[in-house]
Amino acid sequence: MRSDKSTDGQGRTFTEQARRSQIVECAIATMTEFGYVRSSLAEIAKRAGISKGVIAYHFANKDELTEQVVFELYRRAGQLIGTRVEKAPTAASALQGYLEVNLAFIQGNPDLVRVLTDIVMNFRDENGHLRYGPDDADGLLQHLEGILRRGQETGEFRDFSTRPMAIVIRAAIDAASGRISMDPHFDIGAYTSELITMFDLATAKGPR
Template identity: 45%
Template sequence: MRSDSEPTFTERARRAQILRCAIEALAEVGFGGASLAEIAKRAGVSKGVVSYYFAGKDDLLGHVLLDVYTRAGGAIGERIAQAADPAAVVRGYIEANLEFVGEHPADIAAVVEVAANVRKPDGSLRFAPQGEDPVLAQLEQILRDGQAAGAFSDFDARSLAIIIRGAIDTASGRIATDPAFDLDAYARQLVGTVELTVGTRS
């Protein structure tokens, strides 16, 4: 929304509705089919209304990513804040990530579509990771904190953080394409494998 004034409740609700419709369109018809006209139709508004809140399709899709990441981050942060020890923090981090994947398949599909298709003028992916990845850095710090507390064994925290994030991202893609994928079993196996690696079974 391009305005210097504080948005009203109605404006915030309309903006959230447009974001939700964009997510649903991306999940159901893909990046190519999720035009501003399609998103506007799903929201029951004109393209002009969408343009009032977002400065074009790329801006809207960038906010889709921000919306999903913010909600996922909140759920994960709430879970690990309740953990009683370093092992429970890591276990909660993995479980909360995978639970969000399982409970929000449309959101995950939308993120995959945006990340894989939105490009810069030079043709490179607009949302490809660049520089330090804050999500990876957070997980690496969690693992290092566990080592510093004497709860974990000696291992390379960054390498393990990359492995865990890769496993979570794999689940995100698998759940959208493999009807036989058992997310609960996958989560248990991943947690068990990581606990063996860090040297705790608490």
């Protein structure tokens, strides 16, 4: 039987980790309803049925809590994408899977996508600069570049610069996030199909 005094590898007990997870989930729900800017710690605490002091025990401020929200949202999407890509037998199927899973996550989780987009567009540091910029996307681009380089090494893909291609692919995926937030009738299934065809042709070594 596991004691609540056992730790999670970061010095936190499992009880503390469970409370942190609860606060993050309530922060996501609050930001979904009110938006990032209008979501106060008081409102998040009210939704969680706890005091602001409990939140302050686990998170120094709203900024730290917001960073954990972003981490959690990327973690959920990353798990799905990683599993699909790792099982793909070829680079071409890995790229197709990457597109399908990313866009399926957007389609299945429009509220989470809106929260993440809201945070990225409005979360600023103490100097007034946006907290998340191009440098924060490097991990996503590097993962995608790995798929593209794999295809070039196996001879599936033509010779091209992987960073610009990765940027274009990510931009196409992110465009769907913005579109689905504005247009509830957006046909993301057709969009996914067209992107797969487009990037299949764009990366192909020879005529397809």
